[in-house]
Amino acid sequence: MKKISLILTAACLFILAACSGPQASPEGTADKPQVANESVxxxxxxxxxxxxxxxxxxxxxxxxxxxxxxxxxxxxxxxxxxxxxxxxxxxxxxxxxxxxxxxxxxxxxxxxxxxxxxxxNSLVLVTAKENGAAITSFEELTDSSLQHIAVGAPESVPAGRYTKEVLDNLKLWDSLSDRLVFGSDVRQVLTYVEAGNAEVGVVYSSDAATSEKVKVLAEAKEDLHKPxxxxxxxxxxxxxxxxxxxxxxxxxxxxxxxxxxxxxxx
The missing domain is CATH 3.40.190.10 (Periplasmic binding protein-like II)
Structure with missing residues (x-):
């Protein structure tokens, strides 16, 4: 009996110790472990x-x-x-x-x-370095030798919107509409000119700077478009x-x- 009593006493002490230990946080408030050097x-x-x-x-x-x-x-x-x-x-x-x-x-x-x-950024008119167009201004886009003029789609391409503003202010957009080739972004416009699919194109000066295949013919005057x-x-x-x-x-x-x-x- 003495042996059984000792066993029961030990069991009670174990249970009391467990109950007095750290309590679990309420659901939803438990501290989340911090991950060292977590990758983002x-x-x-x-x-x-x-x-x-x-x-x-x-x-x-x-x-x-x-x-x-x-x-x-x-x-x-x-x-x-x-x-x-x-x-x-x-x-x-x-x-x-x-x-x-x-x-x-x-x-x-x-x-x-x-x-x-x-x-x-700024807006520039570019052509291929080899056998490119010889014009020197946006006003000269009316030149009959220019059959394909690459620009960004103004509905979704900011460079296209700025280009439309320039050509609208020069009163050229409507007269050139049948010669415009629209790109889905400004890089596609640059590619059209590099590949010879358009004699000229309107891109940002930063785009022109990245290409060894094109040269800048003219920069649009800042008063012809929004900043x-x-x-x-x-x-x-x-x-x-x-x-x-x-x-x-x-x-x-x-x-x-x-x-x-x-x-x-x-």
């Missing part, structure tokens, strides 16, 4: 004209920010804005157009306090808002500005 894949939706500049700084940024991986999706700003409206995964939107960013702002799809104008400004903002549904803010801050830093300027941005 930052999805950046960016205007096609930013392709070379952003790709050039990818490695150095990732090296200086361990755990952050930059993933880009390039395209026309209008189409990228539509993707965000439709719920496509995105952390940061870098637009070549204030108008497309404004639409997302109106629909409360970005964090307005993060919005910043991080760069600018070409590049706004960036964190997408409201971003799962990595802090990392997105950090990358956007980098683009406005001296180092980021220098990287953009090397590719023809202002």
């Amino acid at each position: 894949e930052l999805m950046v939706l960016a205007a096609a004209s930013l392709t070379d500049a952003l790709n050039s700084l990818k490695s150095s940024y990732e090296e200086s920010h361990p755990g952050v991986k930059l993933t880009y999706s390039f395209g026309s700003s209008g189409k990228l804005a539509q993707q965000i409206e439709q719920g496509a995964p995105a952390d940061l939107f870098l637009s070549a157009s204030q108008a497309d960013m404004n639409k997302l702002d109106e629909k409360q799809l970005i964090l307005p306090e993060t919005r910043v104008d991080f760069s600018g 070409i400004v590049y706004p960036g903002a964190v997408v409201r549904d971003s799962a990595h808002a802090d990392a997105a803010k950090q990358f956007l801050s980098y683009l406005t830093s001296e180092e980021g500005k220098k990287a953009l300027q090397e590719y023809g941005f202002r």
